[in-house]
Amino acid sequence: SSNFFLLSGPCAIEGETMALQIAERIVKITEDLKIPYIFKGSFKKANRSRVDSFTGIGDEKALKILRKVSETFDVPTVTDIHEVSDAEKAAEYVEVLQIPAFLVRQTDLVVAAAKTGRVVNLKKGQFMSPESMKHAVRKVTDSGNEQAIITDRGTMFGYQDMVVDFRGIPTMKQYAPVVLDVTHSLQQPNQASGVTGGRPELISTMARAGIAAGVDGLFMETHFDPANAKSDGANMLHLDLLEKLLTQLTALRTTINSL
Amino acid sequence: SSNFFLLSGPCAIEGETMALQIAERIVKITEDLKIPYIFKGSFKKANRSRVDSFTGIGDEKALKILRKVSETFDVPTVTDIHEVSDAEKAAEYVEVLQIPAFLVRQTDLVVAAAKTGRVVNLKKGQFMSPESMKHAVRKVTDSGNEQAIITDRGTMFGYQDMVVDFRGIPTMKQYAPVVLDVTHSLQQPNQASGVTGGRPELISTMARAGIAAGVDGLFMETHFDPANAKSDGANMLHLDLLEKLLTQLTALRTTINSL
């Protein structure tokens, strides 16, 4: 397809029913729009600000749900890993291993992911320049894996805000396909409450600008009921809004491809 | 026109011939593309980093050239002012008075510009939030002038870099029409040499993202020979590249309008 690809799903796997329902809905929309689709769900949330934040339903259980989604709808899936020992385990269940932004400088973790032979989605650290992602990609290719992708989820701007630097998109496309994470890049970290804030009303603006700037893919978290999601509720897209958004973005992509 | 509008021309008025030649070329292109066009040229450069930087050919002389451009091609013109006393003087020659980014907090200057009745183009300070531009616009409207526009030329990011925060575009559109300054927002200030750097290869990326994010207008400086321009050569667009760029952006705008 000449359309952009999409990584989308709930922030965390909260249960089988919700995962299958969300996947079904997105699969239907993306098939219609010829958007290559990868179902996203975290099997564990390892970097919450507070010890009492939700961290998951159990690793094995969540990974099996990811496999079930994949088998049911014939789509690849992506999940994030946090320790070297996660790499092989998760690689048995998913097609894409994601390195969280905070961990993208951990050489052992990146190399372990690369060595599974799976696609490695490297999130740009909020503290890294676009240019410095060259080194992260090289750790993957030096491990004999040519399937790195880079996802930009914004860059620290002061203590409590993030900004997406669209200049980085053409820069990082020199190293690997580039994805814009439109929901996390709207986060506002380090809030007094210990719970990250967000600005979901800007999702469409971010996504349009990303497509116009030439991204290869988009990443967005979505949920039937963001306000009651167990994590990242402040910045997920309501699933009911997804079809219209992707339809618009596909039209925009068609124009961009024609220029 | 449903197309975006354009403020464009050389950074500084270096002489009558160059101004007329640049204007003629842009007028031709923008007429074909139905882009409302405003010729831009500074009559004085007042905020150079170094005392030996080029500051202009003489205020009166430059302002007269601006008027001549306007009369010759029947287009409005815009120039920037730096002191209260500039406001009335420049208002005799141009249709749009621009408040430089460093000066947008100077109440007396903004009010003086507003009181001339001309359109007032408020550049967002590199040190200001999109939300804080509400106060700058209010200074114009409180002076009885409803014709404010806001131009974003980027925000400080560390000492030697700037970033455009596209979240600010929908925010600022609540206050006034919003223009993206695609050439200055690619500047890299505070370089060791005392001469601001730039990344003109990213002009197209910035402009596309701006149109996609919903700007009303674009601002870009252009020159027959940027490398030999008397100011801001590091980030002006070569005039030969303008037609293709504006054609692409017009196609993109047509799609955006249809969404």
Add this chain to the structure above:
Amino acid sequence: SSNFFLLSGPCAIEGETMALQIAERIVKITEDLKIPYIFKGSFKKANRSRVDSFTGIGDEKALKILRKVSETFDVPTVTDIHEVSDAEKAAEYVEVLQIPAFLVRQTDLVVAAAKTGRVVNLKKGQFMSPESMKHAVRKVTDSGNEQAIITDRGTMFGYQDMVVDFRGIPTMKQYAPVVLDVTHSLQQPNQASGVTGGRPELISTMARAGIAAGVDGLFMETHFDPANAKSDGANMLHLDLLEKLLTQLTALRTTINSL
């Protein structure tokens, strides 16, 4: 004196009585501590966020009060200027002309101040690197004036916060004597209200760190009743706290001088 020097006074000259009372108190304290003292007061506030903010009691009136403070207590005074025409006018009344941070890139203004022969206090722009202040100082010296000083009042850090970069102090001391503005550097700009916030409880921490890092002088605004001051109340030091603070800082300076 081997002690640091001090620029201090109210943000704005609100009237003669308050100016003389504040000056008297500070003169007494600084004489005891052998701190060379310069009385500070703005004759006009030109860069408020909102048009309805307090801007002054009248230029001439305020300047005359500055002269009266100088004559009454035999201390030099400092005030800030905003337009070229202010330079000569203010120079008749005060010994030090201050260039506001937002205006330090305005060449005409810096040159006009320099040409009066008065000391020129260049505030580092919140958007400038320490290294770039070299160019501002050179504009003063190129105008035949060797009496430039630099005052650091912090650097933009995201939209709503500022940070003091203490690495800049030794850097800027290569160009001119360096002052730390401990009250403005604690400001938090671009607040939703349109009124700048502040964190006055950190004044002592900032001042101590500044002395330890080797500043030549300190700048701090003070008032009998900061909460009811007509401008910058959010970050002035209460006058009752000044003596203890300066006593502690003098002890610290004595140690620093001995290392």
Add this chain to the structure above:
Amino acid sequence: SSNFFLLSGPCAIEGETMALQIAERIVKITEDLKIPYIFKGSFKKANRSRVDSFTGIGDEKALKILRKVSETFDVPTVTDIHEVSDAEKAAEYVEVLQIPAFLVRQTDLVVAAAKTGRVVNLKKGQFMSPESMKHAVRKVTDSGNEQAIITDRGTMFGYQDMVVDFRGIPTMKQYAPVVLDVTHSLQQPNQASGVTGGRPELISTMARAGIAAGVDGLFMETHFDPANAKSDGANMLHLDLLEKLLTQLTALRTTINSL
């Protein structure tokens, strides 16, 4: 002792001889100055920008050298851990477990460190606010360990620079004892070469400002021959300069204690 405490040693354990020689020298200096001393050395470098950077001499071997330093000189030691499985292993050899700045949001790692009962040194993430360290400390105390300390190693400022925000020191002292890492906070990350730069000539300025701002401890990496060190050579302090620096800082601390 009423003096500050010191975490110091080479960036990485390169071998037994170098570790013992460096420790011997620092032990001698700190005994004379009554500075409580903790020997620092990484047993593994896990977050290098490039896969070909030095990562260590072998985990077990390095940890045994740390224990030998401790036994030889009767000083506690500190090392950093990167995965949950490192916590118990390292806790057998050292008295203080350090959580690297990039990893301080990894709940499992912080909890694993806390559960060993060792002192936990939490490095403030370059992407975290001082206030947000409250949550990191709470993860330690919620695990039944009251011995957390916080080390500030600077905050991202643009892509290629870091700044120490001294306002954060009193803030973080509300949560735990605060250490300033004077060598890492002078790093300049994301350099084009893939090797982090530094500004070691500013170590004394940073350390003085930290003591003046009230830190409880200092962290500084040192080496006989920084230029030839296997990691972080760009910003370690030459060991020959340590005695003079600590002598000056002790004098400063004595004054601060007396205020």
